[in-house]
Amino acid sequence: MRDGKVDEGIAKLKKAAELDPKRIRTLLTIGNMYLLKRDRKGAQEWYDKALAADPNAVDVHVTRGNFFFASGDRRRGRRSTGRRSSCRRRRRASGSRWRSITCTRGGRRTARRS
Numbered sequence: 332m333r334d335g336k337v338d339e340g341i342a343k344l345k346k347a348a349e350l351d352p353k354r355i356r357t358l359l360t361i362g363n364m365y366l367l368k369r370d371r372k373g374a375q376e377w378y379d380k381a382l383a384a385d386p387n388a389v390d391v392h393v394t395r396g397n398f399f400f401a402s403g404d405r406r407r408g409r410r411s412t413g414r415r416s417s418c419r420r421r422r423r424a425s426g427s428r429w430r431s432i433t434c435t436r437g438g439r440r441t442a443r444r445s
Contacts, residue, residue, distance in 0.1 A: 337367050355381045355388050362394070371402060 344361045351357065362377035364368045378398055396412030399405070 337364055340364055353384045355385050355391055357388065358384060359394050364397070366398070371398075374398060 341361060341364050344357055344364065348354070348357050348361060358377055358381035362374040362381065365371075365373035365377060375398065379396045381388070382395065385391060392411050396408045396410075399408035399411055402408075421427070
C-alpha cells in the first residue's frame with residue numbers, strides 16, 4: 332500500500348472513531364494501519380484506546396498480545412493474551428452462533444451479549 336493511501340484511510344477511520352468511540356473494531360483497525368506505516372507508538376496508542384473502550388473484549392487482548400510479541404516484548408504479550416483466556420463463550424441451545432461471552436476479572440464476573 333502506498334503511504335498516502337494509508338494516511339487517507341487513517342483519517343477516515345479517525346472520523347468514524349469520533350462518531351462511535353466505543354466501536355473497538357474501528358479502533359483496532361486504526362492501530363493496524365499504523366503498523367502498516369511501521370509506527371509502533373501510534374499503533375500502541377490506538378490499541379490502548381480500544382482496551383479502554385471495552386476492557387473485556389477478547390479481540391483487543393489478542394491483538395494487543397500479538398502486537399507486543401511482534402515488538403519483542405514477550406512478557407507483556409503473554410500477559411495480554413493470558414487475559415483473553417479468562418473469557419469463555421457459550422453456545423446458543425438451538426444453533427451454532429455464540430450467545431454471549433463471559434469474562435472473569437479479579438474474581439468479578441461480567442457478561443456481554445454478542
